[in-house]
Amino acid sequence: MSILVVGSVALDTVKTPLGKGRNVLGGSATYFSISAGFFNPVSLVAVVGSDFPSKYLSLLKSRGIDLRGLTTQKGETFKWEGEYGWDFADPKTLSTCLNVFAKFDPKIPAEYKKNKYLFLANIDPEIQENVLKQLSPKLVVCDTMNYWIENKRNHLLKLLKKVDIFLLNESEARMLTLKENIIKAARALIKLGPQIVIIKRGEHGSLLFSQRHIFSIPAFLLEKVVDPTGAGDTFAGGVLGYLAKCDKFNQANLKKAVAYGAVMATFAVEDFSVRRLVTIRYRDVARRFKDFQRLSCF
C-alpha cells in the first residue's frame, strides 16, 4: 500500500564532533521517504528552490520515490544549520532560513489521492490540516515539535482529533499534556484523538501506547554515531513503511513496526545526511532487525 508524505526537503549544514556536512540533502520528507521506501512505494509532496542541486533530485528519483508532488519555486531551498555536542542530543540551531518553504501551501496532485497511508511530517499544524482536508486516507500518522506545541497549540489539538498515530518525543509529550509521568502523558494524548501514541526517547528507545497496551522498545546501541539529524523521520519511515506493507494494525505488527523504525534510525545516524541510508539494501535492514530481536528479547 503506497504512502504519501508531506513535509520538507532541505539543505542542511551540520557540524558534529566527528565532522561537518555542508548543504547536504536533508528535510523531514527526505529522510522519511528514503526510509519508508525500503518497505513500500512512497509519493512525496514538498517544495524546493531553484538552487536545489539536480544530483539530489536524481538521488531521490533513484530511490523510486514519486516526485510528481515536488514543486520547484523561484528562490532558495529551505536551509538549516545546526551543531551537535558530544552527547549527540538536541542540536544547537545556528540558523533556519525557510526560504521557499515559508509559503509552502501543499496541493495534493490528483494522482496521489489514492494513497491510503499519510505521513504528516513536522510542519505547521494548520498546513497539516489543509493537507488532510484534501484526502481521505486509511491511516494518518503525524509528527510535531515543541515550536508548534508552544505557538499553535489549538491548531495542533484540532488536528489530533483526526490523527491515528501520533509521534513525538518525551519532552514534547510532557509539554503538550503538562504531565510528568510518561504513562499519564500518553493516556492524556490518546484522549486527544490518536489511537496510538509513539514516544521517541532517542538513545533510550521508544514507547508505543494504545488504549489497552504499552510496548517498550529498548535502545539499539551504536558504537559510532556520526550525525543524528533525521533520525526521528527515518524512524517514522520505518514504522509507517512496515505498517503499510502489512496493511493490518494488530499488536504484533505495531510492535514490529516500531522495531523496524528503530533499526532504520540506526542506519541514518551512521553518516551525514542520507549517505548511509542510500548504501544499504533491504537485506541489511532484515539482518539488523534480527540482531535487534536477539539483543532485546528474553
Added chain:
Amino acid sequence: MSILVVGSVALDTVKTPLGKGRNVLGGSATYFSISAGFFNPVSLVAVVGSDFPSKYLSLLKSRGIDLRGLTTQKGETFKWEGEYGWDFADPKTLSTCLNVFAKFDPKIPAEYKKNKYLFLANIDPEIQENVLKQLSPKLVVCDTMNYWIENKRNHLLKLLKKVDIFLLNESEARMLTLKENIIKAARALIKLGPQIVIIKRGEHGSLLFSQRHIFSIPAFLLEKVVDPTGAGDTFAGGVLGYLAKCDKFNQANLKKAVAYGAVMATFAVEDFSVRRLVTIRYRDVARRFKDFQRLSCF
C-alpha cells in the same frame, strides 16, 4: 544454590514528593536479601547498632534470611537521610551517619563459607576485597558507586580483576573508564576483569555486556513511583537470585536474570522501604515477568 551478601543494613529517612518514611528499614544488603530471597536462600553479613528495632530483625527473619552473620554492636545503626525531587532520579543526601558501620570489618562465619554465590554490595572496595579473601565462591557479583571510583580507584581496579559480574550505573561506567560511548565504556570495563558488565539506566532500562554479546532491556514503566531507594540493590537481588537458581550462566539465563532484576526493582519503588516487597508473593513476580515479556518482545 545459596547466596551470601555483604553490605549495609540501615535506617533511612526518605522524603519524596509523595510522602516521607522516617527511620525505615534500608541498606543495600536488606534490599538485596529480600529480593534475592524470592529465588534462593540468602545469608547476610552486616552490622547494626543497639538501637536497631527488633521488629526489623523479625521482618528479616520472617523472610527466611540467614542472620547468623548480622552482628549487633554498641552504638547507633547506619543512618541515611535523603530527598527525591519530582524526577525521582538521584536523591539529595541530607545526612549520612555511618555510626557502627564506620568500623565494619566483616568476618565471614564458617557456616557461610559453603555459599557459592557472593554479592559484594556497594561498600569500600578494600572491605570488599577482604571479604573475597575469606571465600572461594563460584560467582562474584560486585556493585560500587561514584564515591569509590573517585576516592578508591586503585583498590576498585584491583578488586575488579576477581569479579565475575560488575554492576554499575551509566555515569559510573563513564567515570571509571573515561569513555562517553557506553559500548566503549563497557568494553573497557570487561578488560578490567569482569566477564559480564551490567549497566543500570534507571527508568531507561539496563544493558548487559559480555565479551561477545550485548543485551538491552527496555524500561518497565510504572505509573506511580513512590520511593526509588533500594531499586539498584533490589535489581541486583533479582539478577543474582535468578542466576543462582539456574546455576548455569548461558546467554538465555543471563538475559532472563536481568529481566527478573528489573521486575523486582519495579516492586521496590512502589512504596517506601521494603514495604511493597514484603507484601508480594512469587506468583506476583512471575506474573509481572510475563507482562514484561509481552510489553517488550517483538
